Amino acid sequence: MKNADTYPQLVLRLALGIGFLLPVCDRLGILGAPGEKNVNWGNWENFANYTNLILPVVSPAVANFLGAIVSILEVVFGFCLILGFKTRLMALGSALLTLIFGILMAIFLGIYAPFGYPVFVFTGGGILLSCVEKFKWSLDDLAT
Template sequence: MQNIIKLALRLSIAVGFLSAVADRLGMWSEQFSSWGTWEAFLDYTALISPWIPESMIPAVGFTATVLEVVFAVFLLIGFKISLFAKLSGCLLLVFALSMSFSTGIKFAFDYSVFTAAAAAFALSTMKTKYLEVDSLITKS
């Protein structure tokens, strides 16, 4: 059963990251979109990061996007799950705290960002390997 839970955590965190990236790149229809465009995503990034200079917002948005894609890919393929789950938890916690301090804690709870961070940290503690590239590397 723990193997299925671990796989579900990996998939849900990874798909959550990839869905958010797809949204900011305009890949979701307007009906299902939170941002819909890169510019709208950068506006939101500026909103939840008022302590970051405006000139740095594009770099912050780009960095967050790259990290989300990289973390998602490694979680999906099962490479260094403990490390990338911890990093994912940290990134999600930064998002949750930024949302909480800038717009209030309600949105961080409504979007389950604290829950996703906790799930990532929980995933990082699961040591058994299941459908992971790491299993193939370890056998070699």
Template sequence: MPSIINQKSVKIFLRLALSISFLSAVADRFGLWSKEVSVWGNWENFVAYTKLLNPLIPESLINPVAIIATAAEVIFAVFLLLGFKTELFARLSGCLLLLFALSMAFSTGIKGAFDYSVFTSAGAAFALSLMKDKHLEVDVYLDKNKFQF
């Protein structure tokens, strides 16, 4: 009897978990979560948190850094959901999450990075990047039709 926990189901779970986590964080920045569950609640609070995590970055560059991080999270989430270049975007997600974790650890202490499982998420993204079999991914269709990006 086949196990429900196999590489196919784990890969799909990792793609969904990482994507939804990114999109949830982005939604919070734009006030789409209720105040009871929100971390930032609005863009200004997120930018202030970005400044806290990046004390060496000049004030004039904080807003662009926040925009770039947010854009990366949206792009990575969408591509992981679709299964477009999954290994690449999983690796990039792992790098972004590891950067967040290290920024948290060095600016606010290691406890927050552990409590919010940012290192764990980075590890999950890197693990996903090593899974080569394709399951419910756009890349399967693109490979069959010889489209190259």
């Protein structure tokens, strides 16, 4: 990709990073209470219930644990992508996470579910970002 080490990679890093952090803020109630405008969950309980919908083959305790692990990964991916730290690894990890999430949504909620949100766009964006050779305006760039 010509010029991929300039503005496009920065915009993609920021969009993906913020896109991972905002849902975690939502499920922690930071963006507002359940039912408020632009709030999907509004609290951890609503998110845990959703997690159980896309993981019906495991116990609620396991689904809730996995939801917590995914939330931690989303925070790590979000901050690392924004800062440009271990960008290729974070981009691939985020692509894998969203691919798994999208497949689970399609299987247990129906094929439209992952396409109602940009789940596979995140997957593609992560894969695309992992192909960039140089991450200008990043901690990775400062380290070289």
